[in-house]
Amino acid sequence: MKLNLGGVTEAGRSKQNRTGNWRYFLPVVDQKRCNGCGTCELFCPDSAIEINNKLCLINTFYCKGCGICARECPRSAITMQVERGVAV
Amino acid sequence: MVEIRVHGRGGQGSVVTAELLAIAAFRAGKFSQAFPYLGGGGERRGAPVQAFCRIDNKPIQLKCQIKQPDYLIVQDVSLFDVVDIFQGLKKGGFVLVNSANGPRELGIQAQDFRVYNFPATEVALETLKRPVMNTAMIGAFAALTGMFDLESLKYAVGRKFPGEIGLSNVAAMEKAFRLAKGSSSGGSVTGEA
Amino acid sequence: MNPEAIKSKEIMQGSAAIAETIKAIAPGVIAVYPITPQTHILEHLARLVADGQLKSKYITVESEFSAASVIFGAASAGVRSYTASASQGLLLMTEVIFNMAGTRLPAVITAVNRSLSPPINIQVDHQDTMTLRDSGIIQIYVESIQEAVDTHIQIFKIAEDREVLLPAMVCMDGWILSHAYEPVTLWRDEAVQEFLPPFDPVFQVDPKNPLTYGALTDDDKITEFKYMVHDALIRSKEKIKKVAGEFRDAFGNYYGDVIEKTYTEDAELILIAMGSMAGTIKAALEKLRAQGKRVGLIKIRSFRPFPDQELRTALAGAKAAVVLDRSFSCSSGGILGGEIKACLYGQGGPQVINYALGIGGREIYPETVLEIVNQSERLVESGKIPPETIFYNLNRELL
């Protein structure tokens, strides 16, 4: 693809990047405890959480596993679990 | 081509003198050019200043200072101690000094040039109530050289200084012109060849 | 001259003439910071804004660095923008100028040439703008106030051309042009506007189309981005030529395209110079020609883009090229001289004699030119042309 003049580049193309493979720990949501308040979504630096119909969904394509969601969840509904295949 | 060099100190309107002469010459249908030399780093009052004016019948290509002037205008006698005023002055050249004192009293050994003096500061103080003598010097210079018509000079002063200040400067210039014209053989103007 | 395009024919100060021309060009944003000898331009513009004659956003910034940055921002938002500076101010802008070129923003700067510190000196030489030569900015040097006026009108058209999109600079000698009074023809605003189409950028900062400016790039693309600037600057040469021709058609004035040749056809010795000294050289040439000396002049209008091919062609028949540099690169010598040697190397052109002169306002008189021509003739005759730059009238007693 030809380069744009002056290095001007299109919006939002970072979405193509898989940052999920940076992860050692995966947030796992206990949907019974979760009430879909959205605190985790608000604090997720990677825009990897979606609250859909009061349901908290982790986008593992992007989630880097920082654990802020688990730490900040007011109902302790998220736990960080060792990612499969990752030696700790 | 005629080349005029103006010597003065910052604040005496020397740069403007060169500009006014250039404007007047252009008004009279000539090609002309004026520009300053501000040595010593800038636009400060009291610092020695030189300004230059060229007048010709064809477009002027030269973009340099005037090394061998035909005419010198000296706005401040104190500069004789500081600057080599006469440097490069052409044989038969013309010098107008702002002073009530004649060349001999000023200690000028006129050799191959003519020196005139005119008390422009006095005229300026009388007319403008301020010691800004450049327009008076221009009036005297025009009268003594015959190089400029008064109408073109009045236009130049009016363009540079619109309003009241322009009118009083025109008055100073006209007064100096009359005085210098009337006494070019003596009186307050001394000529020496 | 096209009489219908004329607004006035007056003797006026160079700075005022530039300001009046900028008014006709009507940039949307003007950023200003005072530095001698450029201040008269921005003061005149301020009066035009104060009187409502100029509708630009006039921004009095806190440094030249910010002046350049403000016009960077305005240009990124698709608005024609302008500033003027000199000397240290231009160097303070350096980082932004590289950034403007790389981001392909066609803002215009009037560079009123002045020496660099230390020691501090407010007189003319070309060290300031020549130091910016690697940035990607277009640089056109002018000889007279009229040429400065006309070049400003041309340069916006060149810079804003979609095939160019680079910042541009009109380099005019401090004092000799900025503070001089010369007869100047100013052009009617309508005629200027007709000549100069509105700035129509390829990209612009706009919430309707959210683009990212100033991206990060690694080694996989960086050479290509930089090459694109290099290439656009080379290609701007054709635009400079084209716009010079269009200007002649519209207004009647012409100063050559990227170079201007005077008496070069049969010349054995060709002087090469930039800026106002070309006028003094032309006056000296009249005397030399009257003496039967076959001496000519090439005035370089466009230093960036560099007129390499044009110089090779114009110099083909000459015995020697005498390059008069108003700047130099420490330990290497005259900058223009060095570039001309490089462009002639291996091409079978004339020998190059390089003088550095006119530094910090040291005057260049017709006599200076005559003496340099004499010296150069002797050097050619002796076959002992020094490879290094000759510092003309260097007072060794002071060293």
Added chain:
Amino acid sequence: MQTDLKKNYLAPGHNACPGCGVAIGVRLILRAAGEKVVVVSPTGCLETFTSPYGASAWEVPWVHPLFENAPAVASGIEAALKYKGDYETHVIVIGGDGATFDIGFGALSGMVERGHDILYICYDNEAYMNTGIQRSGATPYGATTNTTPRGKFSRGETRPKKDLLEIMRAHNLRYVASATIAYPQDLARKVKKGLAIDGPAYIHLITPCNLGWGINPEETVELSRLIVKTGLFPLVEYEDGELTSVHKLKNALPVEEYLKKQKRFAHLFEEENAQMIAEIQKMADQNIKKYNLAG
């Protein structure tokens, strides 16, 4: 907790470190600011992790010029938009503490002094993090960085950080506030206020850097909360020169609670440095008194 605006203007897939405080801050800022914005960012972490060519994370127009000129570039953009008759689009600068306190301070001062209608937000992580943790004018007393290391003769940064909030107040801005990412509603409200006023506004946003502060990625928000709760970073708001809101602290926590979690302050807990902690406690107490946080 309510998340009133779901639109995300910082796309996922950016290169911020896991748990990055700046990324959280920028998401919250953009969410509050909405679509009609132009963001200008100086060189820094934010610029680096959001802007690879062909992979930008920005969903709003965004300009990165240089390290030290974002406020001036923003000034030019604001002037150009107004010149074009666009009075709706907001211009926001989001820059780090290095760009704000140090290298770009002149440009910031000029921008606000000239009265440009721009919201300037400093994300302050208290050192040059992008270049690998070197001190800045925002580095607090006692903190170690790679240019203020613990050594035989050194116990970290020797000077208190520059009080930029007061410096901006001295510019007579109509709106000056401090915020952290730990209080997102407060931050959103302040961003909206800063944008609503005509003229320049300044928000000082504290955002921990995990790497630079020596904390775990999951602790970012927690540390932003602790710095407030100790009184070391009061959340305040000035409108037209008047202090109009403060975040009250019923029982301020001792500064140790905040300091002990960070490797950059680890040496303060050595016996010989106890006085330094007392110094820092004094700073917190002065804040509590100055803003009447306890009352």
